[in-house]
Amino acid sequence: MSRFFQAEVTGNVLLSRTHNILKITPLQPHTMPYPGQFYLLRVSGTLDPLLRRPLSILRWDEDGLEFLIRLKGRGTLLLRNMKPGERIDLLGPLGNGYPEPVDGETPILVAGGVGIASVYPLIERFRPEVRLFYGAVSAGDLYLVDEIRGLTRNLHVSTDDGSMGFRGNAVERLTAYLDGSSVPSPVVYACGPEGMTKSLLGMLRRRGIPGHVSLEERMACGVGACLGCVVETVRGYRRVCKEGPVFDAREIAV
Amino acid sequence: MSRFFQAEVTGNVLLSRTHNILKITPLQPHTMPYPGQFYLLRVSGTLDPLLRRPLSILRWDEDGLEFLIRLKGRGTLLLRNMKPGERIDLLGPLGNGYPEPVDGETPILVAGGVGIASVYPLIERFRPEVRLFYGAVSAGDLYLVDEIRGLTRNLHVSTDDGSMGFRGNAVERLTAYLDGSSVPSPVVYACGPEGMTKSLLGMLRRRGIPGHVSLEERMACGVGACLGCVVETVRGYRRVCKEGPVFDAREIAV
Amino acid sequence: MNLSVKIGDLALKNPVMTASGTFGYGEEYAEFVDLSLLGAIVTKGLSLKPREGNPPPRIVETPAGMLNAIGLQNIGVERFIEEKLPFLEQFDVPVIANFFGDSIDEFVGAAERLSRADGIDGLEMNISCPNKQAGWLVFGTDPEVTFEVVSAVRRVTDLTLIVKLSPNVTDIAQMARVAEDAGADAVSLINTVTGMAIDINTRRPKLANVTGGLSGPAIKPIGVRMVWEVFKAVGIPVIGSGGIMSGEDAVEYMLAGAAAVAVGTANFVTPTATTDIITGIRDYMAAHGIGDISTIKGGLLWEREDL
Amino acid sequence: MNLSVKIGDLALKNPVMTASGTFGYGEEYAEFVDLSLLGAIVTKGLSLKPREGNPPPRIVETPAGMLNAIGLQNIGVERFIEEKLPFLEQFDVPVIANFFGDSIDEFVGAAERLSRADGIDGLEMNISCPNKQAGWLVFGTDPEVTFEVVSAVRRVTDLTLIVKLSPNVTDIAQMARVAEDAGADAVSLINTVTGMAIDINTRRPKLANVTGGLSGPAIKPIGVRMVWEVFKAVGIPVIGSGGIMSGEDAVEYMLAGAAAVAVGTANFVTPTATTDIITGIRDYMAAHGIGDISTIKGGLLWEREDL
């Protein structure tokens, strides 16, 4: 078993002008991931772009791994343009992943935008009744909705422009939900853009609700060696690639 | 008409493990080349490799351009791996090309290895009876032989290992030929590796035969601006991309 | 949208100039670029007498960059004025003559001759060249010699005088201050970073000259840093260069403090690089509602006190 | 085939070491690389007291390279010796502790403590760090300060002492000679080149620290040139680094004069880079019939007299 392996691209589904799902099949023995972990993908064989790109694991089985990719810059563009048959090398699974809920806790999932990639495996893990609050800018920016509906009936969609579901963001939707219903010992699992994470942390803190939040930071090594990917926590700087990407909501400095 | 244009790859024939013929179709109005000119091809959209690669024009018509490419390093590997449908941009035709023979001169063509790419358009120009001395390391390194036989019956093949035609190089073969037959006012048109060019120049000088020799040098701009591609001539440094790539044999410093 | 900028007495339509040595004498690129659209044309480096330059190979590709050791080949100021300048005068574009010498006298001689010619709007002196008197030392790495040579040239020219700084120094801000004190109207940076490459099969240097100057995107982070350091240190305008490939790169240099930029290696990659970059700057201005390009100069937001 | 080399009193199985700060404390890569196969492991830079380092973002990708501004975060010499060294002692590999201080006293204190620990085979002092007394100045850019700090450390340690030089200087050969005169057993270069990058949309620096160190293939030509300059100037061994990604790159550095090489940024791109490079060096030796790797040191063929 190895965390550094060659793979072949076996599928690349363009979901929209900005998102694709890349499927790869490892060509070597490799370690299986668990929810919330990520991989570093080499995006080109040349020296530019040089660094690997971090991507959360979306789905996996014996045959392969899948990643949901949002077009951001040069690296994600190269990943979007990959064709079946091409070779790629991966480093991972990396990081800590989401911890199991402790006895009696009710998991609530929160995803903003492409953060759904990180949270998705938890829907499978906690199905069939897990609550998921999934927000995006607009209806067109929500992906995998049909698949998610097949996994849970407890999906709460929100969009900033109100084009689908609740008008507002996922945290506002969750707040309204928590006000309106009583969830026994809720524990939140979340991944989303910085703004969403910040408002979520504030809300959790005010209500004393525990949570596990996946963070992003620029990475070089992915294995804890370069100290490049730190975030500030109440215990000082912690590496997203090693102590994270999932952090206890109470630990994150605000 | 422009010498800087976008094109689409319309074919890429892998001739062997080391050679391919890349066919492209310009997507914009472009200037037609003449024999001995070359193009600078951008080999990747990223910043590495950065510089364009010079390639002689092999064949052209209304529909497109063809290049014969020998695998050398990273750039030619990228060109080898190009697939139909991909976009590429080209700068050219560049350089001076081969001059016409003057009245009464009998052209004799000499090509070593991938130098055939540069000389090939002259076979078409001077057919059907033009003499061509074409040498390579081994039979497997001779390309386009069938096409050439369709253009001239006066092909003299040589290989270093004797696996096809004369054993030895094209210059030795030509020397033997000149000794054995009388060509009226011969003028040589040649392109090949440095060693071949050197021995050819020596032979021409000794016999007082005029010649036009295509040279290679590393290039950046291709338009005479950077002064990067100079070779030493009897008149000082001259730019291969501008005053060349074809030089009068008497001008080249030895 | 106002893209015009001033460098000394020189008014440029826009901040995009060509970098010396990468645009020939202008005519080589006239087929690809309408020269009248450029901020300024900076010529290949000129010396009092013509120069042969170094033997080949003179260039080698490196990761995201290239090394060159042209050896300052040029046709000399006299022939430039006679043969090349008339072509440039057809265009509505300021001509900046880049020049050098390997002694102070040669610098002064070239500057005098260029200043007497009609049609030259500014001078850029390249002090990243070896100093004959001092052997291996380069003019632009010694503050005292820099002061001396810049002052000497200043005395003989009224044209806008730009001093092009070498990045191969410990303290580029100091060199810029020296140039300013000696009377420069602007500084231009960075010139190439000295580098080298070896062919491991032949064991020979890839450049006949052994070492050469590194340019292209690889050096952009070094150029941006040095422009920022110099911007904080001097009052005269800074012309930024080093790896500018796009409008975004040009804007990055301007935010670091550049009043104008020079485009070099990019011309080799894309012959229309200069005008593409002007378009890119316009796009950025439109997207960010910027009416006047000079307002972004040195617009970097930062706050760490200890810097 | 003999790949072993000597650096001072240290015998290395092969010339491939890890570059400080890119291989953590060794354990981070132990899953990918059999540490016993390496020439040496150089640790992340250590200081007498633990350091928090800079706020994020700390890294940014650049063309064929990256900038980092980690800010020398480390757990301090004490915790290193207690918590990290025992792990490394399981492997048959020399451990070189990279260390620094922001005063001469801190340098000396760290060197003393590290020299007393069992299992440390050599010291590499990083003088590319800011000098508290001199404000913004970096130790390694001033020859006098360099002499002083290296001499002070030399007095307190018998371990092989390597001085890691900053490339951000006018004359690297001079800095190397100063280190040699002050008692260094070897010099190591290049450390990162200072650079910077700006986000043009937010106008903020891409690194919280504003400037950072450029590493990776982009700087290889600079590193090779500096190693060659230093090789010609000193008698002690030179350890080469800067953009080494392959066996070929390592050989290039050795032909320029490096007795050994350090692999940095390449580890991030390929976690097995170090051992891949050892294999690459072997392949080169086999292809060229080289029996002993030390015979290629400084084997560059060149003849221009004026260099």
Ligand SMILES: Cc1cc2nc3c(=O)[nH]c(=O)nc-3n(C[C@H](O)[C@H](O)[C@H](O)COP(=O)(O)OP(=O)(O)OC[C@H]3O[C@@H](n4cnc5c(N)ncnc54)[C@H](O)[C@@H]3O)c2cc1C
């Ligand atoms: C643990 C983790 C998991 C992630 N999972 C996903 C996912 O499943 N799907 C997805 O689309 N994106 C994910 N991201 C974000 C993704 O890594 C970035 O969008 C991507 O690296 C951008 O690369 P680029 O070359 O396209 O963009 P550029 O902006 O050109 O990248 C420049 C540099 O910045 C880095 N960078 C840029 N944005 C980010 C970011 N948000 N986080 C970290 N580094 C960044 C790049 O890796 C690269 O080194 C994840 C990030 C982290 C840290």
Ligand SMILES: Cc1cc2nc3c(=O)[nH]c(=O)nc-3n(C[C@H](O)[C@H](O)[C@H](O)COP(=O)(O)OP(=O)(O)OC[C@H]3O[C@@H](n4cnc5c(N)ncnc54)[C@H](O)[C@@H]3O)c2cc1C
């Ligand atoms: C006018 C001219 C016409 C040419 N025509 C052809 C042709 O029709 N078919 C063909 O296969 N090759 C031709 N070549 C050679 C071809 O340009 C090189 O083989 C190619 O540039 C190698 O690039 P690379 O990245 O594969 O090799 P690398 O060795 O990795 O290239 C590194 C750098 O060196 C340059 N370089 C390497 N070899 C040469 C060379 N021989 N001449 C010039 N630059 C070189 C590259 O362009 C690049 O900048 C021609 C060269 C010139 C100058």
Ligand SMILES: Cc1cc2nc3c(=O)[nH]c(=O)nc-3n(C[C@H](O)[C@H](O)[C@H](O)COP(=O)(O)O)c2cc1C
């Ligand atoms: C081939 C070449 C020739 C150059 N010649 C000169 C020169 O004659 N005078 C000069 O001041 N700078 C010269 N330079 C330096 C450039 O003007 C510019 O400062 C440097 O290349 C960095 O910019 P770039 O990365 O955009 O190329 C030359 C650069 C190159 C690549």
Ligand SMILES: Cc1cc2nc3c(=O)[nH]c(=O)nc-3n(C[C@H](O)[C@H](O)[C@H](O)COP(=O)(O)O)c2cc1C
């Ligand atoms: C993330 C990172 C951290 C580094 N930390 C240190 C350090 O603590 N001490 C040191 O002497 N050099 C440090 N360096 C410099 C490297 O050891 C090396 O000299 C430099 O990166 C050039 O080599 P490379 O291009 O192979 O990375 C660091 C480099 C990087 C990229």
Ligand code: FES
């Ligand atoms: S990416 Fe290197 S420590 Fe996290």
Ligand code: FES
């Ligand atoms: S390649 Fe630039 S002058 Fe010939």
